[in-house]
Amino acid sequence: MVDRDYLSPVIRPEDILVRSPSGVCCELGGFHIDPTRPVERAVITHAHSDHARAGHGAVLATQETLDLMRLRYGEAFAGSTQALAYGESVSLAGAKITLHPAGHILGSAQVAVEADGLRVVASGDYKNAADPTCAPFELVGCDLFITEATFALPVFRHGDAHAEIEKLLHSLALFPERAHLVGAYSLGKAQRVIALLRQAGYDAPIYLHGAMEKITDYYISRGIALGESRLARGATKANLAGTITLGPPAALNDLWTRRFPDPVAAFASGWMRVRARARQQSVALPLVISDHADWDGLTSTVGATGAGEIWVTHGQEDALVHWCATRGLKARPLDIVGYGDEEEIGDTEVNQSEDGAAPSRADTHDQDGNGS
Numbered sequence: 001m002v003d004r005d006y007l008s009p010v011i012r013p014e015d016i017l018v019r020s021p022s023g024v025c026c027e028l029g030g031f032h033i034d035p036t037r038p039v040e041r042a043v044i045t046h047a048h049s050d051h052a053r054a055g056h057g058a059v060l061a062t063q064e065t066l067d068l069m070r071l072r073y074g075e076a077f078a079g080s081t082q083a084l085a086y087g088e089s090v091s092l093a094g095a096k097i098t099l100h101p102a103g104h105i106l107g108s109a110q111v112a113v114e115a116d117g118l119r120v121v122a123s124g125d126y127k128n129a130a131d132p133t134c135a136p137f138e139l140v141g142c143d144l145f146i147t148e149a150t151f152a153l154p155v156f157r158h159g160d161a162h163a164e165i166e167k168l169l170h171s172l173a174l175f176p177e178r179a180h181l182v183g184a185y186s187l188g189k190a191q192r193v194i195a196l197l198r199q200a201g202y203d204a205p206i207y208l209h210g211a212m213e214k215i216t217d218y219y220i221s222r223g224i225a226l227g228e229s230r231l232a233r234g235a236t237k238a239n240l241a242g243t244i245t246l247g248p249p250a251a252l253n254d255l256w257t258r259r260f261p262d263p264v265a266a267f268a269s270g271w272m273r274v275r276a277r278a279r280q281q282s283v284a285l286p287l288v289i290s291d292h293a294d295w296d297g298l299t300s301t302v303g304a305t306g307a308g309e310i311w312v313t314h315g316q317e318d319a320l321v322h323w324c325a326t327r328g329l330k331a332r333p334l335d336i337v338g339y340g341d342e343e344e345i346g347d348t349e350v351n352q353s354e355d356g357a358a359p360s361r362a363d364t365h366d367q368d369g370n371g372s
């Protein structure tokens with residue numbers, strides 16, 4: 001679409017990145033960012049399945065993202081791979097690519113693309129809240145900022161994750177004979193909940209659903225302090241009394257829960273701000289812990305980038321686009337099919353069932369994404 005020979009002397013953001021049916025594309029550098037279909041060359045922001053798909057020719061990402069993709073998809077997930085550290089740059093046909101921490105999960109990166117003095121940043125998923133399991137979000141000034149919008153409504157204020165962990169520990173103290181089952185997405189959220197429990201001083205072994213074992217071991221191998229974990233599979237009912245077990249959200253409504261003594265069901269998710277959501281999923285102990293920026297996080301970040309143009313993707317696009325317009329920023333929704341909140345889409349790991357039982361889709365709720 002963009003022919004370099006016919007460019008006006010002043011380059012515009014859309015000369016660097018354009019929307020394409022498979023995601024955002026840099027025609028100048030010949031690559032896509034988080035493409036939703038197999039492409040020749042992909043730059044991947046992070047390993048969640050809606051952003052990181054198998055089957056691309058060449059993949060550029062952080063080492064952690066490449067490793068996590070390998071864990072999930074197997075050795076042959078891409079034709080070739082190239083790891084790029086945070087702050088390191090690589091040039092592809094006149095487009096300079098730099099990765100910056102996104103604060104979302106281990107290895108998550110914002111992709112900055114620069115050409116002719118103009119910079120665009122595709123943030124992937126991000127949060128500007130503290131997380132002991134990944135590098136903190138780095139603000140990168142730019143001309144065009146592509147933001148996610150998972151929790152882009154003013155009702156979404158995630159609050160302090162430590163306070164949510166205290167709720168869990170309080171319940172554990174109140175019901176020492178019961179098992180506490182915490183639904184948490186297998187990649188990122190589960191490890192963050194474990195790390196937060198350790199920060200709060202909880203040092204007993206934490207039990208895991210088998211679907212989380214490989215990823216949790218990988219986090220530990222990267223130096224994240226998660227303490228001792230055990231597989232719930234090998235434990236008796238008596239062992240599990242008074243303990244905390246983490247499982248993928250779908251496993252909470254599964255036969256799997258029958259091994260636990262009188263379980264208290266908790267769920268760690270930004271969606272737990274919505275009470276109807278917690279009720280609908282039979283969650284007795286909702287824990288508002290999100291790996292996405294909340295409304296304040298999104299709007300403050302968008303403002304602080306200094307970008308004059310904002311593209312909004314996956315989630316509550318309209319509210320954020322409107323907010324941008326009221327501040328004189330040029331903004332539009334991207335409308336790329338295939339992105340979503342990983343918790344809405346479901347855990348790919350759940351399909352690797354623990355004990356041969358058919359995988360449960362019991363909590364696969366609708367993907368309306370309106371948070372109601």
Ligand SMILES: [Zn+2]
Pocket residue numbers: 046048104125342
């Ligand atoms: Zn994500």
Ligand SMILES: [Zn+2]
Pocket residue numbers: 048050051124125314339340341342
């Ligand atoms: Zn996402």
